[in-house]
Amino acid sequence: MSCASARRVLTSRSCVTNTYDYVQLIEACIASKSLRQGKIVHQHLLKNGNNNVNTTTNTNNSTAIALDKLTRLYITCNELELARRVFDTIPNTKKENNVILWNLMIRAYAWDGPFExxxxxxxxxIESGVTPSKYTYPFVLKACSGLQAIEVGKKIHDHAKRLGLDSDVYVCTALIDFYxxxxxxxQARNLFDNMSNRDVVAWNAMIAGSSLHGMYYDTIGxxxxMQEVGLIPNSSTVVAVLPAIGEANVLSQGKAVHGYCMRKIFHADVVVATGLLDMYAKCWCLSYSRRVFDIMGVKNEVTWSAMIGAYVICDSTTAALELFxxxxxxxxxxxxxVMLGTILRACAKLTDLSRGRQIHGYxxxxxxxxxxxxxxxxxxMYAKCGIIDDAMRFFDEMDSKDTVSYSAIISGCVQNGNAEEALHIFQKMQMSRINPDLATMIGxxxxxxxxxxxxxxxxxxxxxIVRGFTTDTSICNALIDMYSKCGKIDIARLVFDKMHKRDIVSWNAMIVGYGIHGLGMEALSLFHVMQTIGVEPDDVTFICLLSACSHSGLAMxxxxxxxAMSEDFNIVPRLEHYMCMVDLLGRAGLLDEAHDFIRSMPFKPDVRIWSALLSACRIHNNIELGEEVSNKIQNLGPEGTGNFVLLSNIYSAAGRWDDAAHVRIMQRDWGFKKSPGCSWVEINGVVHAFVGGDQSHPQSAQINQKLEELLVEMKKLGYRAESSFVLQDVEEEEKERILLYHSEKLAVAFGILSLNPSKPILVTKNLRVCGDCHTALKYIAIITKRDITWNLLQQNLSCFSCQSYYCSYELAC
DNA sequence: ATAGGGTTAG
Structure with missing residues (x-):
């Protein structure tokens, strides 16, 4: 019966007497994929057909057949929910021998989800006693791989084995694909190797699996x-191979595959062409990607996504938005x-918040x-645009959070300067039993x-280590950075030495590590090693190297x-490099040379450049130049927060209290706030922070008492409060009190009280360590026989006495 | 076929 005649039957109100007629009507609808007509038949069946149900076994059977057909119709028309509702009304007794309908229903879910x-x-x-067929397994296993449900899949593998179906080519290929x-x-490889007859599909499943997991050599092998045993790769094989080539950045191999596609005329296939386009982008050959894109006859949504993504991969973010x-x-x-995700990443890269918000609305x-x-x-995107509050709110309101959500917010907090919150969220993550993965740890x-x-x-x-992440280069890079900034340069070097594969970040991180420890010669010799083994330094390497020289006084x-950077390495110095140089010359006391250097720069000096010089004026007590530089900074407008403090300190140290006060007043009038000096110490995984004169800690009384005790001992050894570091005009005794409750000393005292005497005390400070604290610490270390170490966070505000970012009291400074 | 989170410098 055709669909048109079916419609006639239904609209003529002629009586459909027998359910068999319905079956024919529905079959007509399936043939023409006519959902609307099918629904009308369904209505009729519900109204009239019900009368027939339960009357005779015969009609009952045919009703079941009609429902079976209806289920198929709804599946054909992608109406999964409707299909399922009809499917569920078919009594189990009628479904026992109908494996095909079960398979169709399972296939529909495996195709569009939900996979569960x-x-x-x-x-x-299985519970209903229906025996699965060899066609059941490819579908249900596809659902398992969609969910990455390994355990469930293994159980299903067992079922197939018991039914003797695992030797079937289709089932076995499905199992390979799943594993x-x-x-x-x-496991996949074992099954593959034991197959007696491997067809192209089986090879493709194995190749796709290797490629997906970035196993480039396995994939190509x-x-x-496959060709050696006489099989000819088809378009699916090519599509499977391309991701591995892209990830491994092997352009030559990619071109070879492209050539093969041309000979086989696969390149006209949208899927193949999209794969090629993506492969070229991952090999950073944007122009090839675009050429493939431009000559494609048929482009679908995935093709456009891939091309827009190609621009994002190759840092042509603006072009990506234009193509969109x-x-x-x-x-x-x-x-x-997927495409909106790509666009959002483009917005994040450009920190284009308004566009990002627009896409959010979309x-x-x-x-x-x-x-x-x-x-x-x-x-x-919100975190990268610096709107961390919005990102936090967004995170809290997310219905379901996964590992990626946690990783994103953790690194977002760090990017926005709130590392404490990052640790807090990391702990919450573990409580919610979401396992940190490699990227989480890198954040x-x-x-x-x-x-x-x-x-x-x-x-x-x-x-x-337990999770096996330490074979990864980026993880090791993050570890090198972490250990060196926590004062453990030796462990950092150990990590560096044990790495399987080092990239430029590894070398840079290690050089920085030496720099912040004041080990300039080690930094230089590592740089030398790097060159002898043929590792090309990049622009960052020179920033690392110059700052290492600067902090070790290696001006020459x-x-x-x-x-040499521009002459021998072809790297054009950026403003950052010039800043390192100003810092380097300034610290070395070559203030005039530094000043001349600024004047000769091809850039307009910004606040950071002048601040570097101003810091040098403070170190070398050059009031005249300090005033001049300070004026320059003020003329640049309100960006120079904190520089008033520097100038004020220069005056204070020279005893020019009126000038110091004047600067402070000016600062207040300009509405600048100084970020408070803060020190902290980590005790059993809890970070305790202190500001100067802080009495808010629960153990404040004990801390004060400890400090008073230490003061007595220190005086016996000859300690004298260095009152020039008190930048207020008060009496000497008052100055001694102020110095005693500096945040550095509070943190040290708390460390002494809380940590086992055998444990080293590591005190971290956000600003420069006061010179008095620096001296006092040496006494305290001797008195308590403790290993006490400073760790300074801000590069520009390094240790007052030795000008190293990181300094141990044992260092000669 | 496209696809979310990540390391170094100032």
Whole structure:
């Protein structure tokens, strides 16, 4: 019966007497995919057909057949919910021998999700006593790999084995595909090797699995072997191979595959062409990507997404947004969640908050707002645009959070200068039983670095070893940074030496580590090693190297490498490099040279450049130049927070109290706030912070008492309060009191009280350590026989006495 | 076929 005649039957109100007629009507609807007509038949069946149900076994049977057909119709028309509702009304007794209908239903879920329902249905099928067929397994296993449900999949593998179906080519290929997609490449390979007849599909499953997990050499090896046994790679093989080539950045291999596609005329296939486009982008060949894109006859939504993504990968962010606009103008396609995610990442890269907010609105309208991937991208976009409060609120309001959500907020907090909150969220993450993965840890270690939270960092290191992350280069880079900033330069070097593969970040991080420890010669010799083994330094390397020279007083070497940078390494110095040089010359006491250097710069000096010089004026007590530089900073406008403090301190130290007060008043009038000097110490994983004169700590009384005791002992050894560091005009005795309650000393005293005497005390400070505290610490270390170490956070505000960022009392300063 | 979170410098 055709659909048109079916419509006639229904609209003529002629009586459909027998359910068999319904079956024919529905079959007509399936053939023409006519959902509307199908629903009308369904209504009739419900009204009239019910009368027939339960009358005779015969009609009952045919009703079941009609319901079976209806289920198929709804599946064909992508109406999964309707299909399921009809499916559930078919009595179990009528479904026992109908494996095909079960398979169809499971396939529908495996195709569009929710995957859980495919697995539920499979289990229900077994419970109802229906024996799965070889067609059942590919579907239910696809659902398992979609959910990465390894354990469930293994159980299903057992079922198949018991039914003797695992030797079937289809089932076995499905199993290989499942194991490979879930990362169980060894199991997949075992099954593959034991197969008696491997067809192209089986090879493709194995290749796709290796490629997906970035196993480049395995992937290419399989591709070669497949041809050796006489099989010809098809377009699916090519599509499977491309991601591995892209990830491994092997352009030559990518071109070879492209050539193969041309010969086989695969390149006209949208999927193949999109794969090629993406591969070229990952090899940073944007122009090739664009050429593939431009000559494509058919482009679909994925193609556009891939091309826009290609621009984002290659840092052509503006071009990505332009192409997106062009696509919207052409008007045929509406952006998917994946594409919106890509656009949001472009906004984040450009810190284009208004555009990001606009896309956020769009995701709400289009409903893909609920997609967890989109949620995470939005979260990260807000964090990268510096709107951490919005990011936090967004995070709290997210319905479901996964590892990525936590990783994004943790690194977001660190990026926005709130490392303490990052550690806090990391702890919450563990309480909510979401396991930190590799990327989480890469975000977590910098939080430890910022707080010098060595215990947290070392725990994270242990966890990373257990989880097998420490073979990863980025993890090791983060560890080098963490250990060196927590004062453990030796461990940092150990991590560096043990690394399987070092990239430029590893070398830079290690050089910085030496720099902040005042080990300029080690930094230089590492730089030398780097060159002898042929590692090309980048622009960051020179910033690291110059700052290392600066903090070790290696002015000559610094100057040499600054000029060599552009002459021998073809690296054009940026403003940052010039800043390092001003800092280097200034610290070395070459104030005039530094000043001349600023005048000769090809850039307009900004606040940071002048501040570097001003700090040098403070170190070398050059009031005249200090005043001049300070005026320059004031003329630059209200960016120079904190510089008033520097100038005021210069006056105070010289006893020019009126001038100092004048600067302070000016600062107040300009509405600047000085960030308070703050010191902290980590005790059993808890960070305790103190500001000067702080009495808010629960153990404040004990701390004060300890300090008074120490003062007596220190005086016996010859300590004299260095009152020039008290920048207020008060009596000597008062000055001694103020100095005693500086945040540095509070933190040290608390460390002595709380930590086992055998344990070293690491005190971290956000600003320069006061010279009196520096001296006092040496006495305290001797009196208490403790290993006490400073850790300074701000590069520009290094240790007052030795001008190293990080300094141990044992150092000769 | 496209796809979320990540390391170094100032």
């Amino acid at each position: 329902r495919a697995i539920d249905l499979y289990n229900q099928m 490979a997609k879930c990362g169980c490449l060894i 399989l591709l070669v072997q 606009d062009q696509m919207l103008l052409e008007g045929d396609l509406s952006p998917s969640a 995701t709400i309208k289009s409903g893909c707002f609920l997609d967890i991937m989109i949620g995470n991208t939005l979260l990260s 977590f270690f910098p939080a430890c670095s910022h707080l010098a939270a060595l215990q947290h960092g070392a725990c994270g290191h242990g966890y990373s 070497e610094g100057k040499h490498w600054f000029f």
